Amino acid sequence: MTEDVAGADELLLRLRRFHSDYFPLHQQRFQDLVAQGQHPKTLFIGCSDSRVVPYLLTGAGPGELFIVRNVGAFVPPYDGSHGLHGTTAAIEFAVLSLHVERIIVCGHSHCGAIRAAYEGVPEEAVALQAWLKLATEALLPVQASPEALRRTEQRVVVLQLERLMAYPMVRREVEKGTLTLHGWHYVIEDGEIHIFDVRQGSFVPAAIASNSGTGPYQPYVEHDGQIISD
Secondary structure, X not given: OXXXXXXXXXXXXXXXXXXXXXXXXXXXHHHHHHXXXXXXXXXXXXXXXXXXXXXXXXXXXXXXXXXXXXXXXXXXXXXXXXXXXXXXXXXXXXXHHOXXXXXXXXXXXXXXXXXXXXXXXXXXXXXXXXXXHHHHHHOOOOOOOHHHHHHXXXXXXXXXXXXXXXXXXXXXXXXXXXXXXXEEEEEOOOOEEEEEEOOOOEEEEOOOOOOOOXXXXXXXXOXXXXXXXX
16 A cells, blocks of 8 residues: 555544554553453443444443444343344343443434334345334334434333343342443434433433433333333
């Protein structure tokens, strides 16, 4: 690769800057993480959307978050079938091996997965079609208006929290008081996380919330009386 081509490769330049600028300032931290292993306290289940940056939102550094990202921040139902699924495997690993103390499910505004659940996806996207069915229980019987999409994004977060409670290892640790569940909805345009408050049964801006979220979770009752439950 010539110098001119390398100079035009933005990704390569970023890799080099990490090695030359960032890493030397944090080298000891990385070496400790190798020598002592990782001990994150938080499992962060987030959408793959490029606008959701877990480390930026939480102020966390290397070794603090165990991250799982997928389209929509969905949690597959636990069926004990031992089928191949990365999100399920990550939850099991986080709870049983890493002994995380909290699990965050983070949805967000303007989520393409939620819109696609209403409007459909290309016929060729067979796997995506099947995946989006995980949002079906949270969809509203209305057209995909901005208000409906926002409400559905939040409903989907709570649905995933309920599914988490069906994981035996999650329920056991929650009931023991060693694991808490946190439902977040990130409003990108406001730079604000809205937290599901189990006592109020609604999402509250972090600026005025009394906590970052706790479990276990009861069925989520909408203002119009609709309920999400298993």
